[in-house]
Amino acid sequence: MIEKVLKGSPKFYVWIAFLGAIIGLGAFTYLFQMKYGLAITGMSRDVSWGFYIAQFTYLVGVAASAVMLVLPAYFHHYKKFKKMIIFGEFMAIGAVLMCMLFIMADLGQPQRALNVMLHPTPNSVMFYDMMVLMGYLVLNAVIGWVTLECERHDVAPPKWIKPMIYLSIIWAFSIHTVTAFLYSGLPGRHYFLTAIMAARFLSSAFCAGPSILLLLLFVVRKVTDFNPGKEAVQTLTKIITYAMAINVFFFLLEVFTALYSGIPGHAHPLSYLFAGHDGHAAWITGFMWVGAILALLSLALLIPPSLRDNENLLPWSLAILVLATWIDKGLGLIIGGFTPNVFETVTVYTPTVPELLISLGIFGVGALVVSILWKIALDVKKEAGTL
Amino acid sequence: MKRSRRQFLKVASLSVLGLSTQLATGGIVNAAETGEQYQATENGLHAGRWAMVIDTRAFETPEDFAACINACHKAHNVPHIPNKQEVKWLWTDKYEHVFPEQENNHMSEALEKRDFLLLCNHCENPPCVRVCPTKATYKRADGIVAMDYHRCIGCRFCMAGCPYGARSFNFGNPRDYIDMAEINPEFPTRMRGVVEKCNFCVERLAKGLMPACVEAAEGKIFFGDLTDPESEVRKVLAENFTIRRKPAVGTQPGVYYII
Numbered sequence: 237m238i239e240k241v242l243k244g245s246p247k248f249y250v251w252i253a254f255l256g257a258i259i260g261l262g263a264f265t266y267l268f269q270m271k272y273g274l275a276i277t278g279m280s281r282d283v284s285w286g287f288y289i290a291q292f293t294y295l296v297g298v299a300a301s302a303v304m305l306v307l308p309a310y311f312h313h314y315k316k317f318k319k320m321i322i323f324g325e326f327m328a329i330g331a332v333l334m335c336m337l338f339i340m341a342d343l344g345q346p347q348r349a350l351n352v353m354l355h356p357t358p359n360s361v362m363f364y365d366m367m368v369l370m371g372y373l374v375l376n377a378v379i380g381w382v383t384l385e386c387e388r389h390d391v392a393p394p395k396w397i398k399p400m401i402y403l404s405i406i407w408a409f410s411i412h413t414v415t416a417f418l419y420s421g422l423p424g425r426h427y428f429l430t431a432i433m434a435a436r437f438l439s440s441a442f443c444a445g446p447s448i449l450l451l452l453l454f455v456v457r458k459v460t461d462f463n464p465g466k467e468a469v470q471t472l473t474k475i476i477t478y479a480m481a482i483n484v485f486f487f488l489l490e491v492f493t494a495l496y497s498g499i500p501g502h503a504h505p506l507s508y509l510f511a512g513h514d515g516h517a518a519w520i521t522g523f524m525w526v527g528a529i530l531a532l533l534s535l536a537l538l539i540p541p542s543l544r545d546n547e548n549l550l551p552w553s554l555a556i557l558v559l560a561t562w563i564d565k566g567l568g569l570i571i572g573g574f575t576p577n578v579f580e581t582v583t584v585y586t587p588t589v590p591e592l593l594i595s596l597g598i599f600g601v602g603a604l605v606v607s608i609l610w611k612i613a614l615d616v617k618k619e620a621g622t623l
Numbered sequence: 624m625k626r627s628r629r630q631f632l633k634v635a636s637l638s639v640l641g642l643s644t645q646l647a648t649g650g651i652v653n654a655a656e657t658g659e660q661y662q663a664t665e666n667g668l669h670a671g672r673w674a675m676v677i678d679t680r681a682f683e684t685p686e687d688f689a690a691c692i693n694a695c696h697k698a699h700n701v702p703h704i705p706n707k708q709e710v711k712w713l714w715t716d717k718y719e720h721v722f723p724e725q726e727n728n729h730m731s732e733a734l735e736k737r738d739f740l741l742l743c744n745h746c747e748n749p750p751c752v753r754v755c756p757t758k759a760t761y762k763r764a765d766g767i768v769a770m771d772y773h774r775c776i777g778c779r780f781c782m783a784g785c786p787y788g789a790r791s792f793n794f795g796n797p798r799d800y801i802d803m804a805e806i807n808p809e810f811p812t813r814m815r816g817v818v819e820k821c822n823f824c825v826e827r828l829a830k831g832l833m834p835a836c837v838e839a840a841e842g843k844i845f846f847g848d849l850t851d852p853e854s855e856v857r858k859v860l861a862e863n864f865t866i867r868r869k870p871a872v873g874t875q876p877g878v879y880y881i882i
């Protein structure tokens with residue numbers, strides 16, 4: 237099936253070339269990181285994780301979110317999702333690959349990364365995280381490829397694929413739970429130390445991931461004959477709405493506990509994020525408020541059925557939702573966890589331009605992988621007449 | 624035909640088993656090896672649990688602190704990096720930052736102005752060891768939390784895990800910030816991309832010497848075996864009111880402060 241990549245429209249190649257340029261820029265910037273180390277980032281002794289790890293966290297959620305299609309389709313036999321599943325699975329592959337690249341970009345000694353497996357350490361959550369991510373990548377690659385191949389030859393998928401699919405459903409929950417455990421088990425970081433971290437991660441993933449998927453599918457619908465189907469879109473949007481409502485609710489739970497208990501350590505990260513420190517707003521403050529307003533706005537646009545089912549409005553609502561969840565998890569999470577630091581003082585973290593360019597390059601790789609896989613899927617579906 | 628296939632499977636599965644047990648045990652074996660990075664000489668010092676008691680009342684002038692800090696940083700070739708990506712093993716801070724959530728109102732002026740020495744606590748339950756995915760940070764039988772700079776992958780999970788800010792990461796090349804002419808040849812310099820911290824001077828203890836800061840403090844810091852009721856640290860702990868940093872997180876620090 238891989239040969240499908242070779243036959244594409246000029247537009248497709250322009251897009252690929254564009255992604256190639258972005259990746260090239262990121263790779264070129266990475267050369268500097270190879271030469272000067274992570275000194276080129278905005279991270280510091282006090283804020284020792286930054287933009288890279290934050291994007292990793294966000295993307296694990298995107299990867300896990302494929303389950304929002306697979307679960308209804310296989311546990312509830314909701315047939316309308318079947319057509320879209322392959323795109324969710326292939327998007328998960330792109331997302332997991334980006335996760336791995338972000339981890340590699342963040343390591344001080346990337347060439348030693350395999351030490352995690354050469355010296356397996358079962359008491360470290362990172363050990364499990366590496367395992368489950370790799371497992372998830374393999375699961376999605378095998379399931380996606382085999383089902384597509386069968387669709388192409390118009391035969392029923394082999395029997396053994398079913399147990400794998402069920403496994404992938406549980407697996408999806410596990411990858412994001414383990415990612416949350418990276419944070420929620422750290423004794424000195426108040427913003428991370430919360431039992432509902434995994435629940436928050438899952439809820440934000442299950443609204444943001446499907447939203448990104450739908451937005452991308454809307455683009456595909458524009459440029460090809462593919463149509464995910466009106467009812468499928470409406471059902472998925474409902475799932476997104478519930479997940480976002482739960483996500484916002486969970487965040488408010490955190491706010492209540494932190495502020496009502498009045499325990500300084502718990503309140504400080506929130507007050508830093510939303511009010512800055514010593515009377516000065518930090519750059520993140522603006523982002524956090526915008527994120528909070530967008531989160532509520534997305535709910536206002538998604539909860540009333542008349543607005544939710546309005547096809548012209550929907551892309552905007554979803555984009556707003558994605559932005560809101562990204563600010564929460566892709567920026568606020570890490571910064572709030574490390575500021576104030578363990579000395580209860582503030583060291584400001586601001587990502588540097590090289591840091592952002594390398595991240596952009598990694599997003600480019602993800603986009604490239606998803607573009608290629610989706611093109612294969614679209615061409616196969618076109619030939620098989622299942623578009 | 625059938626038999627040879629079965630035989631092949633047998634051999635193959637055995638070799639996989641062998642390989643995986645090697646992988647699984649390799650870590651433990653190597654960890655034990657790295658635990659003996661510094662072979663104790665005949666007059667090496669041993670303890671059931673090394674601990675430190677700092678008499679914060681006795682440190683009066685900036686020179687008192689500088690003597691200890693310089694001794695430590697010189698002995699371990701700690702680079703002096705003048706920005707937020709600094710590396711430090713031993714440093715000072717004020718009461719409210721050293722003991723956050725333990726502050727009190729209307730403290731004596733002396734206490735409010737006092738500086739306190741900060742270093743790795745060599746915790747009994749060290750979160751840094753718990754989270755390290757490679758065993759590059761590990762706890763020795765004598766309670767010292769040590770590091771293998773050659774195994775560390777620079778993931779900085781340990782820095783997120785340490786509730787005391789005891790760890791530093793080499794964002795750039797530390798050797799650019801060390802005067803190579805004044806280097807201590809008996810201790811390795813580090814490379815870029817690894818984490819480091821105070822090691823309770825394992826390399827000196829192995830030779831029968833007290834830690835560099837203890838020596839430089841001239842009686843203001845006590846160091847010894849916590850499990851030995853006759854040791855000096857046990858005596859000063861019994862005679863003085865001491866506190867440890869962040870008792871709520873349950874790490875059981877091995878560094879005590881006489882207030």
Ligand code: SF4
Binds near residue numbers: 743751788
């Ligand atoms: S003080 Fe920090 S680095 Fe030292 S042992 Fe405790 S947790 Fe680990």
Ligand code: SF4
Binds near residue numbers: 758774781782
């Ligand atoms: S940075 Fe090094 S010592 Fe710290 S957790 Fe990672 S591998 Fe272990």
